[in-house]
Amino acid sequence: MKGAVFAVLTSKKRRNSGCVESLGHYGALFCVPFVAVFLIFSVYPVVRTLTMSFTNYKGYGASDFVMFDNYTRAITDPLFWDAFVNTLKMWGLNIVLQLGLALLLTIVFNDIKYRMKGLSIFRAMFYLPNLIACTSVAFLFKTLLDWQYGSVNQILLSLHIISQPINWLGGEGWTAQAVVGVIGAWMWFGNSFIMLMAGVQGISHDYYEAATIDGAGRWTIFARITMPLLRPIMMYVAITSLIGGLQLFDIPYLISGTKGTPGRSLYTAVFYLFNMAFTNRQMGYAAAIAFVLFAIIAVCSFIAFRLMNKKED
Amino acid sequence: MKKFIAVLLAVATCLSLTACGGGGGTGSGGGADDNTIVVWTLAEDLKDFAEHYEEATGVNVEVTVIAPADYPTKLNTSLGSRSSEVDVIVGEPQMLPDFFDAGFFADLSEFDAAAQEKLVDYIYEAGKDEDGVLRALSYQVTPxxxxxxxxxxxxxxxxxxxxxxxxxxxxxxxxxxxxxxxxxxxxxxxxxxxxxxxxxxxxxxxxxxxxxxxxxxxxxxxxxxxxxxxxxxxxxxxxxxxxxxxxxxxxxxxxxxxxxxxxxxxxxxxxxxxxxxxxxxxxxxxxxxxxxxxxxxxxxxxxxxxFGGGTFIGVNEFSEKKEAAMDFVEFCTLNEETAEWWIDASDGDIVSMKSVLEANKDYENESFGNQKTYAFFMEEAENVDYxxxxxxxxxxxxxxxxxxxxxxxxxxxxxxxxxxxxxxxxxxxxxxxxxxx
Missing domain, CATH: 3.40.190.10 (Periplasmic binding protein-like II)
Structure with missing residues (x-):
């Protein structure tokens, strides 16, 4: 099809000028929409945020250039670092559960002995939470985990697992953080599962057959063949999760009713940035926080890539 | 022919996109004619005021109600680029100092004397910026x-x-x-x-x-x-x-x-x-x-x-219809007849005009066992320290x-x-x- 289109274009061009090479400007023209959108919606906001981070801009009116004051303030801001630690706690639980569950399911679905059926159905089911809007997910869990009338406490009480209802989202801060971690894992484990399945299916069956002939057990095969060959995919999932996880905002924001409560436990770094920009109207400082976060994510990603390459070597 | 159709389609697409961009709210300033003033507000109240103003003057008023949480961002984005798409803007007391600093609210000094004389003190004080220039007025008090x-x-x-x-x-x-x-x-x-x-x-x-x-x-x-x-x-x-x-x-x-x-x-x-x-x-x-x-x-x-809340009305500094917008603000806040009308229309809101408050001080509120709530709120409004x-x-x-x-x-x-x-x-x-x- 592409060839046919090209042929038409070239034949027309030949008729007009007889010069095929001059068609190159069509390529440039085709790129214009993307480049224009990219410059307006990606490059300009980044450059604008960077310049804003060196000012005391409030979101309106004039502003003064303040050099690196906003960056110094961000680095010494205890509330920002509290929020950052909260983010790490929630992401930490999320990634352990997400990868653990995805790996477990990958092992089950690839087990030669069990030969599980209905993979495509399960894959779709596992991926489904990822397709639900965050607002719906937050509302769903808020309703299920309501400490007085939520289904989770009702079930636990009726099964005599607990004697008093647990205030999941309003009591101790760590329960709310754990809930956010679990929600993240529930939403994303399907995605990781698909990645890991693709990774496992890319491993040659020759290795497994050879290992089986040599008398290796299932655990040995998993530990010595599957895991090492799956490591790059797992690192990829972990890094993309880290990049997304450090930008955690929507679920804590919605589940805490936009307040970051109980205490400040659901305040994440991006939540803090958002409040600084749109509640406290300190756009310059919020922009600096954004770049500090960018630097942290870039460093973490660099370290992770180096580690991954080292293992591969 | 093909070229003609292609151009026609392109124009139609552009027009449809433009139409999409102009939507939102009950009206938009982009399409407002010379006889229309555009109001952005946090409170539904101004829709009633707009209708009343239209009946009295024949001037069209387009009112867009914006959720309080979104209002500052919308105003900052639009007026930050010196837009004239809106003529009348509002603010709650806690928002006003920032809006005044940003230069969004036009000078209403020509109403200064009338406002000082007619309105409850704290309303007059709240409507002034740090330099004492009057920039916003309210039709209600909220003691x-x-x-x-x-x-x-x-x-x-x-x-x-x-x-x-x-x-x-x-x-x-x-x-x-x-x-x-x-x-x-x-x-x-x-x-x-x-x-x-x-x-x-x-x-x-x-x-x-x-x-x-x-x-x-x-x-x-x-x-x-x-x-x-x-x-x-x-x-x-x-x-x-x-x-x-x-x-x-x-x-x-x-x-x-x-x-x-x-x-x-x-x-x-x-x-x-x-x-x-x-x-x-x-x-x-x-x-x-x-x-x-x-x-x-x-x-x-x-x-x-x-006191708590209250809608303060002002004029967009960048409006091209400042005269008309000021007339609307004056009509809503400094007109005795409007204040009397609003008491009935709102079913008992407490207006900011002292003479009208005084005239209604014997109003007995049915919901409150016929207590004279107007007299009470009038006294409380006088005690507010802005x-x-x-x-x-x-x-x-x-x-x-x-x-x-x-x-x-x-x-x-x-x-x-x-x-x-x-x-x-x-x-x-x-x-x-x-x-x-």
Whole structure:
């Protein structure tokens, strides 16, 4: 099809000028929409945020250039670092559960002995939470985990697992953080599962057959063949999760009713940035926080890539 | 022919995209003709004012109502680029200093003398910027009160007289004692402890001369809020929750929180809420939700006079129809006939014009057992001290509320909560000097 289109274009061009090479400007023209959108919606906001981070801009009116004051303030801001630690706690639980569950399911679905059926159905089911809007997910869990009338406490009480209802989202801060971690894992484990399945299916069956002939057990095969060959995919999932996880905002924001409560436990770094920009109207400082976060994510990603390459070597 | 069709399609696409961009709200300034002024507002009220203005003058008014949470961002984005798409803009008192600083509100000095003469003092003060230039005016005053159940007052205290009940709310200590009495009778003093916050800023502004003011009143507020919470003296029905609305009409489940009432266990213990602390618009909320309790309420003074909210109207500095916009603002805020009309149209809102307040002081409010609520609110409005308001109030009130919540739940002792509160204020506003914890 592409060839046919090209042929038409070239034949027309030949008729007009007889010069095929001059068609190159069509390529440039085709790129214009993307480049224009990219410059307006990606490059300009980044450059604008960077310049804003060196000012005391409030979101309106004039502003003064303040050099690196906003960056110094961000680095010494205890509330920002509290929020950052909260983010790490929630992401930490999320990634352990997400990868653990995805790996477990990958092992089950690839087990030669069990030969599980209905993979495509399960894959779709596992991926489904990822397709639900965050607002719906937050509302769903808020309703299920309501400490007085939520289904989770009702079930636990009726099964005599607990004697008093647990205030999941309003009591101790760590329960709310754990809930956010679990929600993240529930939403994303399907995605990781698909990645890991693709990774496992890319491993040659020759290795497994050879290992089986040599008398290796299932655990040995998993530990010595599957895991090492799956490591790059797992690192990829972990890094993309880290990049997304450090930008955690929507679920804590919605589940805490936009307040970051109980205490400040659901305040994440991006939540803090958002409040600084749109509640406290300190756009310059919020922009600096954004770049500090960018630097942290870039460093973490660099370290992770180096580690991954080292293992591969 | 093909070229013609292609051009036609391209033009049609551009037009449809343009049409998409122009949508939103009840009208947009982009398409407004010369005889139309465009209003962006937070309150539905201005739709009624617009209709009334159209009838009186024949000038078209397009009103777009924007949610309060989105309003500052929308105004900043649009007027930050000096847009003239809107002619009349509004703000609540806590938003005004920032909007004035940004230069969004045009000079209304030509109304200065009339506003000073006709309007309640705090409205006139609130509408001026730091240099004393008048930039916004309001058609309403929003003084606060304690709204209480007369039937429960008679049962528990033997009287429903507003002056006697006011004594029960004269200080935070008295409020705690009153709560104890009501609790012994099986009632809750408030829906939740948030009701106490209205009186907390009566002694000094949060920030004075660059320093955070932690007054005795604020410390008393903290203590009272903790005591009421920990002794279950309130119903745990937060303001604006379904249970809170339901409490105006009768018994409600104790500790319903934010749950919908049909989710609450039918066998849960019940209570009745004795009182509500709200600005004057709260009287309309009571009227709309009291059902069979209509007529059983009274209003009285609390710990101190206060006010909350209110819509201030001004003119976009970048508007190309400033004259017309100013005429609209004058019509809404400085016209006696409009003020009289608004009392009827709103079914009892408290207007800002002194002469109209005076003329209606004998108005008897049916929802409040025919109490003369206008006379009461008029007096309270005169007591409001606008110098207690600062641009930092919303953020600092939120942080102080979180400190109180931590004490209530036993997560922190008072000393630690205050220390963390000072740290938060200092972090968010490095320019403010905080007390040493």
């Amino acid at each position: 606060g009160s304690v709204i209480y159940r007369r039937d429960l007052a008679t049962e528990v205290f033997g009287t429903d007289d507003p002056d006697e009940i006011a004594k029960k709310f004269s200080s935070y200590d008295e409020i705690v004692k009153t709560a104890e009495e009501l609790n012994a009778a099986g009632y809750s003093i408030f829906g939740d402890t948030g009701a106490l916050r209205w009186f907390a800023n009566s002694e000094a502004p949060w920030v004075k001369d660059g320093e955070l003011q932690m007054t005795q009143t604020r410390l008393d507020y903290l203590d009272a809020a903790v005591e009421l919470y920990q002794n279950n003296y309130v119903a745990f029905a937060p303001e604006w929750s379904a249970a809170w609305y339901a409490s105006m009409a009768g018994p409600l489940p104790f500790n319903a929180g934010w749950s919908e009432l049909d989710e609450v266990d039918a066998d849960a213990p019940t209570t009745q809420v004795f009182s509500y602390v709200m600005p004057s618009w709260g009287a309309l909320t009571i009227r709309d939700n009291a059902q069979d309790n209509k007529g059983k309420f009274g209003v009285c003074k609390g710990v101190s006079s206060f 110098s207690l308001i600062t641009r930092y109030d919303t953020a600092i009130d939120t942080a102080f509320g979180q400190a109180i919540e931590a004490c209530q739940k036993g997560e922190k002792d008072t000393e630690t909560a205050l220390k963390d509160f000072y740290m938060e204020v200092q972090t968010v506003y490095p320019e403010i000097k905080v007390p040493e914890a």
